[in-house]
Amino acid sequence: MSDGPVILAADTGAVRILTLNRPGARNALSSELNNALYRALEEADGDDAVKAVVVTGADPAFCAGLDLKEAGAEGAAFFERFRGANCIVRIGEMRKPVVGAVNGAAFTGGLEIALGCDFLVASERAVFADTHVRVGVLPGGGLTARLPRVVGAANARRMSMTGEVVDAACAERIGLVSEVVPHGELLARALALASSVAEVPAEAMQDLKRMYSENRGLVDDLAAEVAIAGAYRADFDGIEGRRAQVQSRNRAQISQEER
DSSP states (O other): OOSSSSSEEETTTEEEEEEEEOOOGGTTTOOOHHHHHHHHHHHHHHHHTTTTTEEEEEETEEEEBBBBBHHHHHHHHHHHHHHHHHHHHHTTTOOOOEEEEOEEEEETTTHHHHHSEEEEETTTOOEEEOOOOGTTTOOOHHHHHHHHHHHHHHHHHHHHHOOOOEEEHHHTTTSSSSSOOOGGHHHHHHHEEEEHHTTHHHHHHHHHHHHHOOOHHHHHHHHHHHHHHOOOOOGGGGGHHHHHHHHHHHHHHHHHHHH
């Protein structure tokens, strides 16, 4: 359990800011954080006073993905709990518009959370990677349906097949994020955009979101991902070792890019 709330919620006008708050674990999705974010999204979607949502992470990361230490210890039971209340799926189902403020690493499940937002603003420190297959699991939160629509099929396959780290400048170039800002200005910029979105009449915005999210191609692709991922049997016994290898590789890539 966390020593404090794993989700911080604050309202600024008609905008609700939700902050993933497990900084010591790089905001990795434990069962506790998944459930808390799921509930926070449900509450924001059902609150008439909330017109838009900003999702971000407590520094230094946005979200490092699923908590593979917990997953490695619990095996299939860990993933089974996500079937009933999955924050990654829920963010893509929001009726309210969601702006992602990516303040640091958004890896794997964290990348799926980001992709569930309507659009992303990134700090210059943001980095992105899809390392699902490198740790021996498959995406199940909509990544293979959404990522190609954002960055194109070739860039999406490259990210998923190589697991390479994409920095903020590259993410902007390929269309993964709409804007990159200095780190200290990130939340203010995301809040300004969300406040602008919140000015639109709620019913019109809700129908606009439906036009985007209920596109039949996207719906079919989401269903296909869920079906394939559901049939896949991951090797949970080795997941912690593969996680360590991926972390080491990611650190090496980020260090090389910073030189």
